[in-house]
Amino acid sequence: MDFQEFKEAIYKKKGINLSGYKEKQLKRRIESLMNTYGLKDFREFLQALLKDKAKWETFLDKVTINVSEFFRNPEIFEKLERDVLPKLVEGKRRFKIWSAACSNGAEPYSLAIIMEERFPAVQYKITATDIDENILNAAKQGVYEERLIKNVSPQRLKKYFKLEPSGLYSIAPELKKHITFKRHDLLVDRYDTDFDLIVCRNVNIYFTRETQDKIYRNMNRSLKVGGVLFVGATENIMNYRELGFDKLYHWFYIKKDHLS
Template sequence: MDLIQFEQWVLKDFGIDLSAYKSNQLHRRIQSLMSRVGVNSVDEYVALLKKDQGQRQKFLDFITINVTEFFRNPDIFNEFKGKLQEELRINKRPLKIWSAACSIGAEPYSIAMILDEISPGVRHNIIATDLDATILEKAKKGEYTYSDVKNIKKEYIDKYFKVIGEKYILDNKIKSMVTFKKHDLILDRYDSGFDVIVCRNVVIYFNQDIKNDIYKKFSSSLNRSGILFVGATESIYNYRDFGFEKASTFIYKKL
């Protein structure tokens, strides 16, 4: 079995379409992972993944890039806070927000804390999705390490977390603001009627055709004047092709 055949096996067994990823980059990462776990061929690796649930999860974590932080890129996130305030002024109602590829929940919970600060008492609809069901269960628990929360302002830590030993336990009010669901950005249908979509540091791993398809579907999922917030390395150079205008360096508004 070669790496192309391995991609086909992963689609069948895991339901993940690896053909959407940048091929050379992906194959280097898979070969690196195989080397780390001590297998010498793709066939050996498939046999390992079939019998070892722990290795299956390691592979899934490796492929789905579960790297995230609260308020990642704080200066950019502060700009996003200003855009959320604009959306509230424009809409004069609770917002419908999608945090796509949310990993351990740091991003949607960051949004929830901001909304609790700028519109206290308003019940916004924050939907957070990821294709990794195991990581979603971790997100739902709302338990974090110091490394996870290092970008959070002390006033937010004091207000929204309980520190027990080395764990930072998120307040139930903030947890209750977010609904977690399993979703694959490549294979699954998209919901609609969103005022805000946040998808950061994920699309960069996909090939250009898949990127364009995702941006097109994000645009269709947004209400008019809705905003798309992307990662600090993910400028959309052809944003007009998807019906966006630039609202900030990494924030786009649907026309």
């Protein structure tokens, strides 16, 4: 069995579409995991993954890479808070956000903190999705190590976090009320619609160019006209016009019109 056949088998048996991921990086990560199990053959590895739940979960972790933190790239979150959101929220009583590939929840909770503080009169809802059920369970729990909250100001820390006896920080229940966590695979599942803001950061870097375009196009359809797509610090959509966007600022793209 070669790598191509392995990817096809994973899709057939588990519904995970590995063909959208950048091949070299993905193969390197998978082979390094095979090495740790002392396996060289993709067929054997596939069998091990299908038989052993723990191995399957470790495999998913390797493929997905769950690194995240609160207010990741704080200067860009400041831009969101100071320049993007005031205009975007203006005149709205309801506001719908999607945090796509939300990992451990640090991203949607950061967004909720901003909405609570800056727009207390607005009813906001955040849909937070990820492919990885385990990380979504952690996100729902909302308990974090200190290193993940280094960008949280002391005032916000006091207001929205509780230091537990374990030394971990748990997130305030009032933020949780606004967030719905659910599993969603960006490469396979249907996209919801009518969002004012979509935050999709640090996941598209793992996908091929073609897949990235497909995702951005789908996200364009998921936004309201005038809605904004917020991408990761190392991400830059060169062909944004073709995909139905205008550039608002670096990292922020605004939906011009419905794509045909």
